[in-house]
Amino acid sequence: MTMFAARIEVSHLPGIADPQGATVERALPALGFTNVAAVHIGKTIRLVLEAPDAAAAELQVAEMCERILANPVIEHYEITVEELVEA
Numbered sequence: 001m002t003m004f005a006a007r008i009e010v011s012h013l014p015g016i017a018d019p020q021g022a023t024v025e026r027a028l029p030a031l032g033f034t035n036v037a038a039v040h041i042g043k044t045i046r047l048v049l050e051a052p053d054a055a056a057a058e059l060q061v062a063e064m065c066e067r068i069l070a071n072p073v074i075e076h077y078e079i080t081v082e083e084l085v086e087a
Contacts, residue, residue, distance in 0.1 A: 008065060
């Protein structure tokens with residue numbers, strides 16, 4: 001078995017309200033940042049797992065996303081899996 005580092009980027013699907021992003025976008029001009037638009041807030045999840053290969057690791061992480069890490073009804077996720085190399 002090999003160890004893999006996974007990174008999951010979770011964001012709202014197009015058309016889904018992002019109240020946190022809207023709040024930040026409204027607040028930025030008061031702080032002097034008048035050149036900012038289209039603020040979106042998401043989350044990044046990082047984890048390490050053991051799997052026979054990268055494809056198996058990605059499949060397992062996708063299942064985690066569907067079951068608990070993301071809400072597929074309103075969120076989109078992108079997975080990056082990299083093999084950890086011992087130094």
